[in-house]
Amino acid sequence: MAHTSFDTKVVHQKLDQKEVHNSKSTPIYQSSAFTFEDLDHLESYYEGDSPYLYSREKNPNTEELGKTIANLEGAEAGVSTSSGMSAILAGILAAAKPGDHIVAAEDLYGGSHKLITKELVNFGIDVSIVSFRDFDQVKHSIKENTKLLYTESISNPFLRVEDLEKLVEIAEEFNVKTMVDNTFATPYLLQPCTKGVDLVVHSATKYIGGHSDVTSGVLVGTKDLIDSAKQKIITLGANLSPFEAWLTQRGAKTLGLRMKQQSHNAESLAAALNYNKLVKTVYYPEFVSDRGNGAIVTIELEETIDIPTFFKSLGWIKIAPTLAGVETTVSYPVRTSHRALSQEELEKIGINDSIIRLSVGIEDESDIIDQFKQAIHKAIK
Numbered sequence: 001m002a003h004t005s006f007d008t009k010v011v012h013q014k015l016d017q018k019e020v021h022n023s024k025s026t027p028i029y030q031s032s033a034f035t036f037e038d039l040d041h042l043e044s045y046y047e048g049d050s051p052y053l054y055s056r057e058k059n060p061n062t063e064e065l066g067k068t069i070a071n072l073e074g075a076e077a078g079v080s081t082s083s084g085m086s087a088i089l090a091g092i093l094a095a096a097k098p099g100d101h102i103v104a105a106e107d108l109y110g111g112s113h114k115l116i117t118k119e120l121v122n123f124g125i126d127v128s129i130v131s132f133r134d135f136d137q138v139k140h141s142i143k144e145n146t147k148l149l150y151t152e153s154i155s156n157p158f159l160r161v162e163d164l165e166k167l168v169e170i171a172e173e174f175n176v177k178t179m180v181d182n183t184f185a186t187p188y189l190l191q192p193c194t195k196g197v198d199l200v201v202h203s204a205t206k207y208i209g210g211h212s213d214v215t216s217g218v219l220v221g222t223k224d225l226i227d228s229a230k231q232k233i234i235t236l237g238a239n240l241s242p243f244e245a246w247l248t249q250r251g252a253k254t255l256g257l258r259m260k261q262q263s264h265n266a267e268s269l270a271a272a273l274n275y276n277k278l279v280k281t282v283y284y285p286e287f288v289s290d291r292g293n294g295a296i297v298t299i300e301l302e303e304t305i306d307i308p309t310f311f312k313s314l315g316w317i318k319i320a321p322t323l324a325g326v327e328t329t330v331s332y333p334v335r336t337s338h339r340a341l342s343q344e345e346l347e348k349i350g351i352n353d354s355i356i357r358l359s360v361g362i363e364d365e366s367d368i369i370d371q372f373k374q375a376i377h378k379a380i381k
Contacts, residue, residue, distance in 0.1 A: 084203025098124030
Protein backbone atom coordinates (compact mmCIF):
# COMPACT_ATOMS: atom_id res chain seq x y z
CA MET A 1 0.00 0.00 0.00
CA ALA A 2 1.30 3.43 -0.92
CA HIS A 3 0.13 5.10 2.30
CA THR A 4 2.91 5.36 4.89
CA SER A 5 1.19 7.32 7.67
CA PHE A 6 -0.37 5.10 10.35
CA ASP A 7 -3.59 7.12 10.54
CA THR A 8 -4.08 7.00 6.77
CA LYS A 9 -3.12 3.37 6.45
CA VAL A 10 -5.46 2.13 9.18
CA VAL A 11 -8.48 3.85 7.60
CA HIS A 12 -7.85 2.48 4.11
CA GLN A 13 -7.43 -1.23 4.89
CA LYS A 14 -9.77 -3.30 2.72
CA LEU A 15 -9.68 -6.50 0.74
CA ASP A 16 -9.55 -6.02 -3.00
CA GLN A 17 -12.65 -7.92 -4.07
CA LYS A 18 -14.73 -7.35 -7.15
CA GLU A 19 -17.79 -8.93 -5.56
CA VAL A 20 -18.28 -6.08 -3.06
CA HIS A 21 -19.68 -3.94 -5.91
CA ASN A 22 -17.76 -0.82 -4.90
CA SER A 23 -19.17 -0.88 -1.38
CA LYS A 24 -17.46 1.79 0.73
CA SER A 25 -17.00 -0.69 3.57
CA THR A 26 -16.58 -4.43 3.26
CA PRO A 27 -19.98 -6.16 3.67
CA ILE A 28 -20.53 -8.67 6.46
CA TYR A 29 -20.20 -12.12 4.95
CA GLN A 30 -22.44 -13.74 7.57
CA SER A 31 -22.25 -17.15 5.99
CA SER A 32 -20.88 -20.42 7.30
CA ALA A 33 -20.11 -21.70 3.80
CA PHE A 34 -19.63 -20.69 0.17
CA THR A 35 -21.22 -22.41 -2.79
CA PHE A 36 -19.81 -23.73 -6.08
CA GLU A 37 -21.17 -23.93 -9.60
CA ASP A 38 -19.94 -27.46 -10.27
CA LEU A 39 -17.32 -30.02 -9.18
CA ASP A 40 -14.60 -28.29 -11.20
CA HIS A 41 -15.33 -25.06 -9.37
CA LEU A 42 -15.21 -26.94 -6.05
CA GLU A 43 -11.88 -28.50 -6.96
CA SER A 44 -10.52 -25.06 -7.80
CA TYR A 45 -10.64 -24.20 -4.09
CA TYR A 46 -8.21 -26.98 -3.25
CA GLU A 47 -6.00 -25.92 -6.13
CA GLY A 48 -5.81 -22.39 -4.75
CA ASP A 49 -7.87 -20.66 -7.45
CA SER A 50 -11.01 -20.05 -5.38
CA PRO A 51 -10.54 -18.27 -2.01
CA TYR A 52 -13.40 -19.42 0.23
CA LEU A 53 -15.00 -22.75 1.16
CA TYR A 54 -16.07 -22.79 4.81
CA SER A 55 -15.92 -19.88 7.26
CA ARG A 56 -14.09 -21.88 9.92
CA GLU A 57 -11.23 -22.03 7.44
CA LYS A 58 -11.45 -18.54 5.89
CA ASN A 59 -13.96 -15.77 5.42
CA PRO A 60 -13.55 -12.34 3.76
CA ASN A 61 -14.14 -10.50 7.05
CA THR A 62 -11.76 -12.56 9.16
CA GLU A 63 -9.15 -12.47 6.39
CA GLU A 64 -9.41 -8.68 6.14
CA LEU A 65 -8.79 -8.23 9.88
CA GLY A 66 -5.72 -10.48 9.88
CA LYS A 67 -4.24 -8.66 6.87
CA THR A 68 -5.01 -5.23 8.38
CA ILE A 69 -3.12 -5.84 11.61
CA ALA A 70 -0.27 -7.56 9.80
CA ASN A 71 0.09 -4.47 7.62
CA LEU A 72 0.02 -2.11 10.61
CA GLU A 73 2.58 -4.26 12.45
CA GLY A 74 4.89 -4.56 9.45
CA ALA A 75 4.44 -8.36 9.49
CA GLU A 76 4.43 -10.79 6.58
CA ALA A 77 1.05 -12.31 7.41
CA GLY A 78 -1.74 -12.35 9.96
CA VAL A 79 -4.73 -14.35 11.11
CA SER A 80 -7.71 -13.45 13.27
CA THR A 81 -8.98 -15.68 16.08
CA SER A 82 -11.86 -16.01 18.50
CA SER A 83 -10.05 -14.17 21.34
CA GLY A 84 -6.68 -12.97 22.50
CA MET A 85 -6.21 -16.20 24.43
CA SER A 86 -6.81 -18.39 21.38
CA ALA A 87 -4.37 -16.22 19.42
CA ILE A 88 -1.73 -16.78 22.11
CA LEU A 89 -2.34 -20.53 22.08
CA ALA A 90 -2.19 -20.72 18.28
CA GLY A 91 1.07 -18.78 18.23
CA ILE A 92 2.72 -20.97 20.85
CA LEU A 93 1.58 -24.18 19.14
CA ALA A 94 2.92 -22.88 15.84
CA ALA A 95 6.37 -22.51 17.39
CA ALA A 96 6.50 -25.42 19.85
CA LYS A 97 5.38 -29.04 19.74
CA PRO A 98 5.16 -31.79 22.39
CA GLY A 99 8.59 -32.29 23.96
CA ASP A 100 9.67 -28.70 23.31
CA HIS A 101 10.32 -25.99 25.89
CA ILE A 102 9.44 -22.30 26.07
CA VAL A 103 10.65 -19.49 28.34
CA ALA A 104 8.04 -16.94 29.40
CA ALA A 105 8.18 -13.72 31.39
CA GLU A 106 6.89 -13.92 34.96
CA ASP A 107 5.03 -10.58 34.79
CA LEU A 108 2.42 -11.60 32.23
CA TYR A 109 -1.32 -11.02 32.21
CA GLY A 110 -2.83 -13.53 34.63
CA GLY A 111 -4.80 -15.35 31.93
CA SER A 112 -1.66 -15.81 29.84
CA HIS A 113 0.22 -17.00 32.92
CA LYS A 114 -2.48 -19.59 33.63
CA LEU A 115 -2.57 -20.78 30.00
CA ILE A 116 1.19 -21.20 29.88
CA THR A 117 1.73 -22.76 33.31
CA LYS A 118 -1.43 -24.85 33.67
CA GLU A 119 -2.64 -25.79 30.17
CA LEU A 120 0.45 -26.09 27.97
CA VAL A 121 1.56 -29.14 29.95
CA ASN A 122 -1.46 -30.94 28.48
CA PHE A 123 0.10 -30.34 25.07
CA GLY A 124 3.38 -31.83 26.27
CA ILE A 125 5.22 -28.49 26.25
CA ASP A 126 7.62 -27.65 29.07
CA VAL A 127 7.67 -24.09 30.44
CA SER A 128 10.09 -21.96 32.45
CA ILE A 129 8.76 -18.74 34.02
CA VAL A 130 11.55 -16.24 34.70
CA SER A 131 12.13 -12.53 35.15
CA PHE A 132 12.76 -10.79 31.85
CA ARG A 133 14.14 -7.85 33.81
CA ASP A 134 17.32 -9.91 33.97
CA PHE A 135 18.25 -11.31 30.57
CA ASP A 136 20.97 -13.44 32.15
CA GLN A 137 18.12 -15.40 33.76
CA VAL A 138 16.52 -15.75 30.36
CA LYS A 139 19.75 -17.05 28.83
CA HIS A 140 20.31 -19.52 31.68
CA SER A 141 16.77 -20.85 31.25
CA ILE A 142 17.24 -21.73 27.58
CA LYS A 143 17.67 -25.46 26.98
CA GLU A 144 18.53 -27.57 23.95
CA ASN A 145 14.81 -28.08 23.28
CA THR A 146 13.80 -24.43 23.84
CA LYS A 147 11.82 -23.10 20.87
CA LEU A 148 10.25 -19.84 22.02
CA LEU A 149 10.70 -16.76 24.22
CA TYR A 150 7.36 -15.20 25.19
CA THR A 151 6.74 -11.80 26.78
CA GLU A 152 4.65 -8.61 26.58
CA SER A 153 5.80 -5.37 24.98
CA ILE A 154 4.27 -3.50 27.95
CA SER A 155 3.59 -5.79 30.90
CA ASN A 156 0.31 -6.18 32.75
CA PRO A 157 -0.23 -4.61 35.26
CA PHE A 158 3.08 -2.87 36.12
CA LEU A 159 3.78 -1.57 32.60
CA ARG A 160 7.39 -2.69 32.29
CA VAL A 161 8.54 -1.92 28.77
CA GLU A 162 10.31 -4.90 27.20
CA ASP A 163 13.73 -4.49 25.61
CA LEU A 164 12.74 -5.97 22.26
CA GLU A 165 16.13 -5.48 20.63
CA LYS A 166 17.85 -7.44 23.40
CA LEU A 167 15.15 -10.11 23.28
CA VAL A 168 15.70 -10.63 19.55
CA GLU A 169 19.48 -10.62 20.04
CA ILE A 170 19.24 -13.47 22.57
CA ALA A 171 16.80 -15.38 20.38
CA GLU A 172 19.15 -15.18 17.42
CA GLU A 173 22.10 -16.25 19.58
CA PHE A 174 20.27 -19.41 20.70
CA ASN A 175 18.29 -19.98 17.48
CA VAL A 176 14.85 -19.72 19.10
CA LYS A 177 11.69 -17.85 18.08
CA THR A 178 10.19 -14.81 19.81
CA MET A 179 6.58 -13.98 20.53
CA VAL A 180 5.32 -10.70 22.02
CA ASP A 181 1.89 -9.68 23.28
CA ASN A 182 1.51 -6.14 21.95
CA THR A 183 -2.01 -5.51 23.28
CA PHE A 184 -1.15 -2.58 25.59
CA ALA A 185 1.08 -0.76 23.10
CA THR A 186 -0.90 -1.52 19.93
CA PRO A 187 0.81 -1.07 16.55
CA TYR A 188 0.16 2.66 16.94
CA LEU A 189 2.98 2.84 19.50
CA LEU A 190 5.15 -0.21 18.79
CA GLN A 191 5.63 -2.67 15.93
CA PRO A 192 7.72 -5.53 17.36
CA CYS A 193 7.89 -7.35 14.01
CA THR A 194 9.91 -4.47 12.58
CA LYS A 195 12.47 -5.14 15.32
CA GLY A 196 12.81 -8.79 14.37
CA VAL A 197 10.17 -10.42 16.59
CA ASP A 198 8.72 -13.54 14.93
CA LEU A 199 5.16 -13.48 16.28
CA VAL A 200 3.03 -10.66 17.69
CA VAL A 201 -0.31 -11.27 19.36
CA HIS A 202 -3.18 -8.95 20.22
CA SER A 203 -6.28 -9.27 22.28
CA ALA A 204 -8.19 -7.30 19.65
CA THR A 205 -11.01 -7.17 22.19
CA LYS A 206 -9.04 -4.30 23.69
CA TYR A 207 -7.66 -1.31 21.75
CA ILE A 208 -8.05 -2.63 18.22
CA GLY A 209 -11.80 -3.13 18.64
CA GLY A 210 -11.82 -0.27 21.08
CA HIS A 211 -15.46 -0.13 22.18
CA SER A 212 -15.91 -3.12 24.54
CA ASP A 213 -18.46 -4.69 22.19
CA VAL A 214 -16.45 -7.50 20.60
CA THR A 215 -14.25 -10.45 21.59
CA SER A 216 -11.47 -11.22 19.11
CA GLY A 217 -7.78 -11.88 18.72
CA VAL A 218 -5.14 -11.41 16.05
CA LEU A 219 -1.80 -13.12 15.51
CA VAL A 220 0.74 -11.74 13.02
CA GLY A 221 4.29 -12.64 12.10
CA THR A 222 6.41 -14.53 9.62
CA LYS A 223 4.49 -16.33 6.89
CA ASP A 224 5.68 -19.82 7.84
CA LEU A 225 4.61 -19.45 11.46
CA ILE A 226 1.29 -17.86 10.56
CA ASP A 227 0.57 -20.63 8.04
CA SER A 228 1.19 -23.14 10.83
CA ALA A 229 -0.97 -21.16 13.26
CA LYS A 230 -3.82 -21.00 10.75
CA GLN A 231 -3.96 -24.77 10.61
CA LYS A 232 -4.09 -24.95 14.41
CA ILE A 233 -6.91 -22.40 14.48
CA ILE A 234 -8.91 -24.32 11.85
CA THR A 235 -8.42 -27.68 13.55
CA LEU A 236 -9.10 -26.42 17.07
CA GLY A 237 -12.09 -24.37 15.98
CA ALA A 238 -10.60 -21.13 17.31
CA ASN A 239 -11.79 -19.10 14.33
CA LEU A 240 -13.45 -15.70 14.63
CA SER A 241 -17.02 -15.15 13.44
CA PRO A 242 -17.58 -12.85 10.42
CA PHE A 243 -19.62 -10.33 12.41
CA GLU A 244 -17.06 -10.11 15.22
CA ALA A 245 -14.33 -9.62 12.62
CA TRP A 246 -16.34 -6.88 10.93
CA LEU A 247 -16.90 -5.07 14.24
CA THR A 248 -13.21 -5.30 15.11
CA GLN A 249 -12.20 -4.03 11.67
CA ARG A 250 -14.59 -1.10 12.03
CA GLY A 251 -13.13 -0.25 15.44
CA ALA A 252 -9.58 -0.44 14.13
CA LYS A 253 -10.15 2.48 11.79
CA THR A 254 -10.13 4.90 14.74
CA LEU A 255 -7.24 3.23 16.58
CA GLY A 256 -4.82 6.10 15.96
CA LEU A 257 -7.29 8.77 17.08
CA ARG A 258 -8.26 6.86 20.21
CA MET A 259 -4.73 5.95 21.24
CA LYS A 260 -3.56 9.52 20.76
CA GLN A 261 -6.26 10.90 23.07
CA GLN A 262 -6.15 8.05 25.58
CA SER A 263 -2.36 8.16 25.85
CA HIS A 264 -2.48 11.93 26.37
CA ASN A 265 -5.11 11.56 29.09
CA ALA A 266 -3.17 8.75 30.78
CA GLU A 267 0.00 10.82 30.87
CA SER A 268 -1.90 13.74 32.43
CA LEU A 269 -3.55 11.46 34.99
CA ALA A 270 -0.25 9.79 35.92
CA ALA A 271 1.35 13.19 36.45
CA ALA A 272 -1.54 14.35 38.67
CA LEU A 273 -1.50 11.16 40.75
CA ASN A 274 2.26 11.47 41.23
CA TYR A 275 1.55 14.64 43.23
CA ASN A 276 -1.15 12.99 45.35
CA LYS A 277 0.26 12.05 48.78
CA LEU A 278 -2.39 9.36 49.17
CA VAL A 279 -0.96 7.47 46.18
CA LYS A 280 2.08 5.45 47.21
CA THR A 281 3.35 4.58 43.73
CA VAL A 282 2.36 5.44 40.17
CA TYR A 283 3.37 3.05 37.41
CA TYR A 284 3.41 4.66 33.98
CA PRO A 285 6.02 3.92 31.30
CA GLU A 286 8.35 6.38 29.61
CA PHE A 287 9.92 6.47 26.15
CA VAL A 288 7.62 3.82 24.67
CA SER A 289 7.15 5.78 21.44
CA ASP A 290 7.31 9.29 20.09
CA ARG A 291 3.52 8.97 19.77
CA GLY A 292 2.98 8.39 23.49
CA ASN A 293 3.35 5.89 26.29
CA GLY A 294 0.04 4.09 26.35
CA ALA A 295 -3.33 4.46 28.01
CA ILE A 296 -2.89 2.34 31.15
CA VAL A 297 -1.85 3.72 34.54
CA THR A 298 -1.34 1.42 37.53
CA ILE A 299 -1.28 2.78 41.07
CA GLU A 300 -0.63 1.53 44.57
CA LEU A 301 -2.68 3.42 47.15
CA GLU A 302 -1.38 4.23 50.61
CA GLU A 303 -2.45 2.08 53.58
CA THR A 304 -4.57 5.02 54.79
CA ILE A 305 -6.98 4.41 51.87
CA ASP A 306 -9.89 2.01 52.34
CA ILE A 307 -9.95 0.04 49.09
CA PRO A 308 -13.66 -0.98 49.07
CA THR A 309 -14.66 2.65 49.74
CA PHE A 310 -12.42 3.83 46.90
CA PHE A 311 -14.15 1.50 44.45
CA LYS A 312 -17.59 2.59 45.69
CA SER A 313 -16.66 6.26 45.24
CA LEU A 314 -15.64 6.22 41.58
CA GLY A 315 -18.88 7.75 40.31
CA TRP A 316 -19.11 7.55 36.52
CA ILE A 317 -15.86 5.57 36.31
CA LYS A 318 -16.88 1.91 36.19
CA ILE A 319 -15.23 -1.20 37.62
CA ALA A 320 -14.49 -3.69 34.83
CA PRO A 321 -12.46 -6.89 34.40
CA THR A 322 -11.10 -5.66 31.07
CA LEU A 323 -9.58 -2.51 29.59
CA ALA A 324 -9.13 -0.27 26.54
CA GLY A 325 -12.66 0.91 25.85
CA VAL A 326 -13.32 4.57 25.12
CA GLU A 327 -14.64 4.89 28.68
CA THR A 328 -12.28 5.19 31.65
CA THR A 329 -12.51 2.08 33.85
CA VAL A 330 -10.64 0.52 36.76
CA SER A 331 -9.65 -3.06 37.46
CA TYR A 332 -8.54 -4.84 40.61
CA PRO A 333 -5.81 -7.28 39.49
CA VAL A 334 -5.72 -9.33 42.69
CA ARG A 335 -9.38 -10.27 42.17
CA THR A 336 -9.67 -10.24 38.37
CA SER A 337 -6.82 -10.45 35.86
CA HIS A 338 -4.37 -12.17 38.24
CA ARG A 339 -6.85 -14.01 40.47
CA ALA A 340 -5.59 -17.44 39.37
CA LEU A 341 -2.06 -16.78 40.65
CA SER A 342 -0.96 -18.15 44.02
CA GLN A 343 -0.12 -15.77 46.84
CA GLU A 344 3.55 -16.56 46.31
CA GLU A 345 3.29 -15.74 42.61
CA LEU A 346 1.45 -12.50 43.34
CA GLU A 347 4.06 -11.42 45.86
CA LYS A 348 6.86 -12.28 43.45
CA ILE A 349 5.61 -9.84 40.84
CA GLY A 350 4.41 -7.25 43.37
CA ILE A 351 0.62 -7.45 43.21
CA ASN A 352 -1.13 -6.72 46.50
CA ASP A 353 -4.52 -5.50 47.74
CA SER A 354 -3.61 -1.86 47.11
CA ILE A 355 -2.72 -2.26 43.41
CA ILE A 356 -5.29 -0.82 41.00
CA ARG A 357 -5.10 -0.71 37.20
CA LEU A 358 -6.63 2.30 35.48
CA SER A 359 -7.70 2.12 31.84
CA VAL A 360 -7.91 5.72 30.68
CA GLY A 361 -10.57 6.68 28.16
CA ILE A 362 -11.23 9.55 25.78
CA GLU A 363 -13.17 11.78 28.20
CA ASP A 364 -11.96 15.25 29.15
CA GLU A 365 -8.69 14.86 31.03
CA SER A 366 -9.65 17.26 33.84
CA ASP A 367 -12.86 15.30 34.49
CA ILE A 368 -10.89 12.06 34.75
CA ILE A 369 -8.36 13.59 37.14
CA ASP A 370 -11.05 15.17 39.32
CA GLN A 371 -13.04 11.95 39.58
CA PHE A 372 -10.05 9.94 40.79
CA LYS A 373 -9.06 12.72 43.19
CA GLN A 374 -12.57 12.67 44.70
CA ALA A 375 -12.65 8.88 45.00
CA ILE A 376 -9.28 8.76 46.75
CA HIS A 377 -10.25 11.58 49.14
CA LYS A 378 -13.55 9.90 50.07
CA ALA A 379 -11.71 6.65 50.85
CA ILE A 380 -9.42 8.07 53.56
CA LYS A 381 -9.78 5.89 56.66
